[in-house]
Amino acid sequence: KLELPYNKIRDLSCVSHMPYLIILDASHNELSDFFGFEPPKNLKEVNFSHNHLSVMKDLSTYTSLSKLNLDYNSFSEIRGLEKCSNLIHLSIAHNKISHISGLDKLPLRHLSLRGNLIKKIENLQTLWALQFLDLSYNRIQSLSGLQNLHLLGSINLESNLPFLIVSAVNKYDPPQEVVAARDHMTHVVFQHMQPQVIFDSTLPNLETPYPILVLTGPQACGKREIAHKLCQEFSHYFAYGASHTTRGPYFGEEDCFDYHFVLDEEFQNMIHMGNFVQTIQYGGHWYGLSREAIESVAREGLACCVHMELEGVYSMKHSYFEPRYILLIPTRTDEYISRMKARGLYSKRQIDTAVSRINLYVRVNKEQPGFFDSVIPYNREEAYSTLRQLVQEYLGLEEQGTEVGDSTRTIPDHTPTGKSAPEPYLTTPLQVNRHQNHTSPRPYR
Numbered sequence: 001k002l003e004l005p006y007n008k009i010r011d012l013s014c015v016s017h018m019p020y021l022i023i024l025d026a027s028h029n030e031l032s033d034f035f036g037f038e039p040p041k042n043l044k045e046v047n048f049s050h051n052h053l054s055v056m057k058d059l060s061t062y063t064s065l066s067k068l069n070l071d072y073n074s075f076s077e078i079r080g081l082e083k084c085s086n087l088i089h090l091s092i093a094h095n096k097i098s099h100i101s102g103l104d105k106l107p108l109r110h111l112s113l114r115g116n117l118i119k120k121i122e123n124l125q126t127l128w129a130l131q132f133l134d135l136s137y138n139r140i141q142s143l144s145g146l147q148n149l150h151l152l153g154s155i156n157l158e159s160n161l162p163f164l165i166v167s168a169v170n171k172y173d174p175p176q177e178v179v180a181a182r183d184h185m186t187h188v189v190f191q192h193m194q195p196q197v198i199f200d201s202t203l204p205n206l207e208t209p210y211p212i213l214v215l216t217g218p219q220a221c222g223k224r225e226i227a228h229k230l231c232q233e234f235s236h237y238f239a240y241g242a243s244h245t246t247r248g249p250y251f252g253e254e255d256c257f258d259y260h261f262v263l264d265e266e267f268q269n270m271i272h273m274g275n276f277v278q279t280i281q282y283g284g285h286w287y288g289l290s291r292e293a294i295e296s297v298a299r300e301g302l303a304c305c306v307h308m309e310l311e312g313v314y315s316m317k318h319s320y321f322e323p324r325y326i327l328l329i330p331t332r333t334d335e336y337i338s339r340m341k342a343r344g345l346y347s348k349r350q351i352d353t354a355v356s357r358i359n360l361y362v363r364v365n366k367e368q369p370g371f372f373d374s375v376i377p378y379n380r381e382e383a384y385s386t387l388r389q390l391v392q393e394y395l396g397l398e399e400q401g402t403e404v405g406d407s408t409r410t411i412p413d414h415t416p417t418g419k420s421a422p423e424p425y426l427t428t429p430l431q432v433n434r435h436q437n438h439t440s441p442r443p444y445r
């Protein structure tokens with residue numbers, strides 16, 4: 001080992017007489033000749049930082065070299081390293097490098113190009129072993145070029161251009177709108193790869209989209225219970241659209257009634273078969289509303305009632321469905337927490353997450369008026385009756401004096417077996433009402 005830092009050395013030819021040298025520290029000197037000596041056979045580590053070096057030369061005879069520090073010199077190009085088949089640590093920070101090149105297929109694990117003039121991430125795809133990459137203090141504007149670096153665990157992009165910060169956020173911590181747009185795009189693409197059919201929910205008139213009621217709000221705020229209750233009471237108008245999920249059933253939950261409980265593999269297959277309208281990941285599990293869940297309700301001539309988290313709403317809003325969105329929002333956090341605790345299903349972390357999401361819903365409602373068609377403060381006694389009232393008004397039941405839940409009430413039979421009418425929905429009160437009101441404000445508001 002030879003340590004010569006902080007001198008005024010300009011000539012290192014003496015190293016030619018040290019064939020067994022393994023480590024050389026010649027940092028903070030006045031060297032301008034790059035490796036100006038005969039190569040010691042086993043030279044592994046070299047530190048030439050803080051010198052006056054400007055041109056890299058062929059290092060093919062330095063095959064043992066594993067660590068090379070060239071920080072604070074004047075290099076403008078990386079070259080001569082092609083044969084350094086043991087080089088795992090390379091630092092060329094604070095030089096004048098404008099292009100990343102000359103690193104093909106090196107076994108580098110650590111690469112620092114901090115403080116150079118680099119504008120583009122390029123030629124890194126063959127660095128299969130790369131784990132740490134420092135590209136801070138450059139002029140990079142895009143994140144493309146980082147593909148295929150499967151082992152990369154740490155990347156520093158500090159102090160590049162502001163655009164990069166935006167795209168980094170979009171890539172690694174994307175806003176909900178971006179996630180939803182991506183989700184929607186995925187399902188549209190996979191769906192288009194399937195044979196195209198006319199769906200039962202496709203109505204002949206563009207003015208009358210298929211009616212869907214979406215109950216949204218934070219987990220366990222009561223929306224599922226309310227959705228079931230509504231479908232039971234208004235069974236002539238609504239049926240429950242069960243989502244698919246990869247989480248296991250809780251005690252008392254029924255497959256196909258509460259959810260379609262599936263394994264992760266099946267869920268992924270369904271995505272690739274274009275089966276979903278929207279999907280989200282929540283609490284480490286996948287949830288998705290399948291096209292078939294909607295169609296099976298549509299075939300009955302009924303409107304579909306579903307529940308979902310905010311991310312699902314964002315995604316649904318990209319689809320061509322035009323649901324009514326009702327937000328159920330807990331008003332008393334203490335009660336909400338107690339209810340979650342009483343269920344005995346959730347960890348403290350899950351409860352904290354759910355509670356923290358209340359504000360998310362409140363904020364969206366405040367910042368985007370009209371995002372939800374209606375907001376119902378959730379309180380166990382009153383929430384259902386408020387929703388019931390809204391639905392009745394919407395269906396025009398009060399005006400018509402129709403008895404809700406009266407199973408003897410005559411409605412057109414649109415089931416596949418009941419052949420009475422070729423155009424489902426158009427004559428159900430739900431549809432008539434929407435049809436009549438399509439130019440006026442939505443009745444839920």
Ligand SMILES: Nc1ncnc2c1ncn2[C@@H]1O[C@H](COP(=O)(O)OP(=O)(O)OP(=O)(O)O)[C@@H](O)[C@H]1O
Pocket residue numbers: 217218219220221222223224225243244247278279280282287288289307308309310311312313
């Ligand atoms: N297809 C979907 N898209 C988006 N969110 C969904 C979907 N299906 C279910 N969710 C939502 O995912 C969250 C977690 O659902 P899960 O059924 O596991 O929770 P839960 O503890 O039973 O609470 P909840 O009573 O609200 O259903 C709930 O807020 C639920 O509404």
